[in-house]
Amino acid sequence: MASKxxxxxxxxxxTTIEDVARQANVSVATVSRVLNPPKGAYVAExxxxxxxxxxxxxxYRPFRAxxxxxxxxxxxxxxxxxxxxxxFYSAIAHSVEVAxxxxxxxxxxCNTNESPELQGDYLEEMQQNQVAAILLLGAxxxxxxxxxxxxxxxxxFLNRRAPADLxxxxxxxDNRAAGxxxxxxxxxxxxxxxxxxxxxxxxxxxxxxFEGFRDRLAEAGHELADGFIAAGVLTIESGYTxxxxxxxxxxxxxxxxxxxxxxxxxxxxxxxxxxxxxxxxVALFGFDDNPLNDWLATWLSTVRVxxxxxxxxxxxxxxxxxxxxxxxxxxxxxxxx
Numbered sequence: 001m002a003s004k005x006x007x008x009x010x011x012x013x014x015t016t017i018e019d020v021a022r023q024a025n026v027s028v029a030t031v032s033r034v035l036n037p038p039k040g041a042y043v044a045e046x047x048x049x050x051x052x053x054x055x056x057x058x059x060y061r062p063f064r065a066x067x068x069x070x071x072x073x074x075x076x077x078x079x080x081x082x083x084x085x086x087x088f089y090s091a092i093a094h095s096v097e098v099a100x101x102x103x104x105x106x107x108x109x110c111n112t113n114e115s116p117e118l119q120g121d122y123l124e125e126m127q128q129n130q131v132a133a134i135l136l137l138g139a140x141x142x143x144x145x146x147x148x149x150x151x152x153x154x155x156x157f158l159n160r161r162a163p164a165d166l167x168x169x170x171x172x173x174d175n176r177a178a179g180x181x182x183x184x185x186x187x188x189x190x191x192x193x194x195x196x197x198x199x200x201x202x203x204x205x206x207x208x209x210f211e212g213f214r215d216r217l218a219e220a221g222h223e224l225a226d227g228f229i230a231a232g233v234l235t236i237e238s239g240y241t242x243x244x245x246x247x248x249x250x251x252x253x254x255x256x257x258x259x260x261x262x263x264x265x266x267x268x269x270x271x272x273x274x275x276x277x278x279x280x281x282v283a284l285f286g287f288d289d290n291p292l293n294d295w296l297a298t299w300l301s302t303v304r305v306x307x308x309x310x311x312x313x314x315x316x317x318x319x320x321x322x323x324x325x326x327x328x329x330x331x332x333x334x335x336x337x
Contacts, residue, residue: 015060024054031055077105077318078126080119082138083234084111086262088288091307092137092158099311103318105132112138114200114233120144127153133321135314136160140202154321156330158310160205169330171313173337175205178303179212182257182285185301187220191283195228195253197242197263206234206259209287213257228253232263239266247274253282261286261293264300306335 021028026047033043034051043051054060077100081089097107108131110122119136123144126134133154139145141163149155155168162168186194196213199206214224230245232238239258243266246253258264264286268278276282278299289304290297313333320330 015058017060019058020051020054020060023058024051026051074130074132075105076108076129076131077133077135078108078110078122078131079135079137080110080112080122080139082112082114084109086234086290087292088261088290088305088307089137091291092310095308095311096135096158096314097311099315100318103315105318112140114138114140116140116142116144123148127151133318138203138205149327154327154330156314156317158314159305160203161208162204164204168327169317169332171310171317171333171335172205173305173335175208176212178287178337179209179214180216182209182287182303183213183216183220185285186255186257187217187222189255189283191253191255192222193228193251193253194222194224195230195246195256196224197230197232197239197246197256197258197267199232199234199259199263201231203234209259227251232259234260234262236262236266236269239263240270241266243267243270243274252276255279255283255285257285259287261288261290261297261300261302264302265297268297268299303337305337309335 017028017031021031024031030043030047031051034048035055079093079096081093083089084093093109097109100107108126110126112119112122119140120142123134127148131153133156134148135156135158137158138160139157139162145163149162149166149168155162157168157170157172159172161170161172194217196210198210201207201210217224227248228246228251230242232242239262242263243256246256256267258267264284267284271278271282271284278284284300286297286300286302287305288307289302291307293300293302313335316333317330
């Protein structure tokens, strides 16, 4: 029988792969093949079950930092997010984090604040840390991004597609089709005149939403007037200030399409301050279906981007990478909206 001092030492010491091998009566190499099966390796089912039972009994957890140094394979995935204060982006990040954990990965969250320079810094740092992949939720096209695309670290684009001339793994909706659907909604309700507050056109998502909306209106003979187009930066403050630009010279659109829900929040606040009722005097339409809408913006019509489905799609892309797929052949997930 072990002494109390020995018990404490056993509890304090981290269980090793050698401990698992000794108790399962197999080699360390066999334990490694069971826990991290290399391509083409075979382990008898009875042996695999025996090893996994001992792993569970001893509570063994692989020390992944050491494994990364030996094999150059990391179980860290970086997610670059453009605005951590936006509940929509945070909901996507949560979905991705949960799915990656179930797949055996840990996620590093990097908030870029829509800064091209900060995005570049994170891309370089994550590559130096040999992460398994970098997921970009809202990428900005920069020389640093182009260099990262040419590197050996897999990149996956979420919500915003890769720059137009590049074919890269993508998870998100068809933003152009969604913009056209909003235009159809406006046309069916005979809104006139129509205003729009679009996001930065350097964002593929913002530009596609705006272009789909604008082009469908034009096809129906309703060209957007220059005075009813305002550019924004996907924040509440931007939507707030843009309303004054749309209402110049006594004009008033019957409805305004905002590039995201945050901009619609700001537009709503400004409309209320100047005595305009929503939707009676001016209808507001957003984009994303921010999780806060059910609590704070029941007045808002919006396009629902299924943020809860990004995680499963990201996990599937990671499985493809594990199976040897390259970026050029990784799947694209166009989600329903």
